[in-house]
Amino acid sequence: MQKIKPCLWFDGRALEAAEFYVSVFGGDSRVVDVTYNTGAAPGETGAVLTVDFVLAGQEYTALNGGPEFTFSEAVSLSVDCESQEEVDRFWAAFTEDGEESVCGWLKDRYGLSWQIVPRVLPELLSGPDRARADRVMKAMTGMRKLDVAALENA
Known part of the structure; x- marks a missing residue:
């Protein structure tokens, strides 16, 4: 596990974005894990909350945080x-x-x-x-x- 992992904030499109980035980079790129909202966090229960993915060996997290930040x-x-x-x-x-x-x-x-x-x-x-x-x-x-x-x- 790398020491620093960038977290990218999306408004409901985290999984779509991660899958797109993985398709562009190919090779040592993949979606590693997807977590879903259990209802304890704001947002719709069962919706994708985070996506851990790797692009060319670099780890990232995509977060469906909502529209507050771009x-x-x-x-x-x-x-x-x-x-x-x-x-x-x-x-x-x-x-x-x-x-x-x-x-x-x-x-x-x-x-x-x-x-x-x-x-x-x-x-x-x-x-x-x-x-x-x-x-x-x-x-x-x-x-x-x-x-x-x-x-x-x-």
């Missing part, structure tokens, strides 16, 4: 992508019924913010060649979905 861009999940193909796959999955933003950020259909980041980006932004890093940053700020070739050519 996601904001202040917290996002960053996905390390090995290739442009992986960037494209995650981008397509998460923007379906979601919302594109800039610089590789998006909101999925549940309002959760994600950063879809090619692995090469941190390398391009660091290192001794500051002029190159500035060109890469300028190129990135003009993009929605990040384009690996365009970043490397900057």
Whole structure:
């Protein structure tokens, strides 16, 4: 069991969201456990209360907490992508019924913010060649979905 496990607050769609995320990540991703409201907590007795799930080896809990709180861009999940193909796959999955933003950020259909980041980006932004890093940053700020070739050519 990992020491820190993010808990994501949903309004009645925790199981749906967890199953969607598991389908997008595949591999070492799965729904682990579902708990149901016994009537002791607010909400409908028998409704899904929490969902424990794993995405790419990282544990999460999804909570059906109600409409009081929603996601904001202040917290996002960053996905390390090995290739442009992986960037494209995650981008397509998460923007379906979601919302594109800039610089590789998006909101999925549940309002959760994600950063879809090619692995090469941190390398391009660091290192001794500051002029190159500035060109890469300028190129990135003009993009929605990040384009690996365009970043490397900057």
